[in-house]
Structures are given as structure tokens and as C-alpha cells.
Amino acid sequence: MTTNMNNFEEFFGMMKIEMSKQTTEIISQMDEKLAPFIREIEELKSENQKLKDKIAGIEKSKRFNNIIIFGIKETENSPTELMASTKGKIRNDLIISLDDKDINTIYRVGKKDSKNEKDRPILISFVNGWKKIEIMKNRNKFKDVYASEDYPREVLDKRKELQTKLIEERKKGNYAVIKYDKLIVREGMSGKKN
Secondary structure: OHHHHHHHHHHHHHHHHHHHHHHHHHHHHHHHHHHHHHHHHHHHHHHHHHHHHHHHHHHHHHHOOEEEEEOOOOOOOOHHHHHHHHHHHHHHHHOOOOOHHHEEEEEEOOOOOOOOOOOOOEEEEEOOHHHHHHHHHOHHHOOOOEEEEOOOHHHHHHHHHHHHHHHHHHHOOOEEEEEOOEEEEEOOOOOOOO
């Protein structure tokens, strides 16, 4: 009986070794067959990321000359009136004159909602970046109005995410600012810029 048991254990051990060899061989064959697909998937992922980066660059470039102004009362009846009231606000608060030729487009962002009494923001796209930069440098002089860069939704979400880290770093006494969608921190240099 013990010999039968030993024979059975020996047979079982040999079967286990044989199954292990076959499993390894099958896995190796599968890996060989899957390798081209895995390489192709990796190449597609890389290409997809490059395209996403390219689109983000185009989006950033497209919005570079834009600003959004919040808080100007929505009393205009035409684009011409909107242009005149916005130029007047910039001229009166910032002492910056704008000609019609400086502005590429100007319009209210979003749909007008009769239920909502909130004034829609104004998007201004400048012909070149000089006037935009001048306005953004002086935006803290606006009275009852706020001006902001025109960022894509993804960047706005990222900036919102970074806001808590920005506050933490400033509490530590570090200089911290958000540039586009990145948090820049310099230790030991306090600063309040944003």
C-alpha cells in the first residue's frame, strides 16, 4: 500500500512539473503573440498624449489675447453699446485708452437668463497682446469689476485644485503663485501674488 502511495505521490509530482512547464510555455507563446499588440497600444497612448498636448497648446495660443471681465452691468442693447461701455470702464478706471481697432471681438459669455439677474461676464479678444498685458497689469485699479485671463475649463479646474496648496505654501512663509496650470513655490520668500 505504501508503494502505491509513493507511486501516486511521485506521479502527482511529475504531473505538477509537467503542468507547470506547459503553463510556462503557453504563457510564453501568448506573450509572443501579444507583444506586437502591446507595443501598438503603447505607441497609440504616446501618440494620443502628443495630440492632447498639441491641442492644449493650440487652445492656450487661441486664448492668449483674451481677457474676461466680471461685474460690468448688462444694460447694453447691441454689441456697439457693449464695446462703448467696456472701453469707457477701462478708460475711466485704468486710464488706458482703447480704439475699436485694438479689439478683435467682444461679447457676453453664456446665455441670457431672464430668471437670473446676474450680469454675464464679457470676453474681450484683442488684436495683439500688448493691450491685454497692459490691462492685466493694472487690473487691481478696477472699481467694482474683476478681470481675469481666459483659460480653458481643464485649466480652470486645475487652478481651483491648486488653490488650497497655494494657501498652504503661503502660510508656511513661502512665495507661491499659480502660473497657468502650475504652482510655483520658492521657499523662504513670502509673497502674496496670484
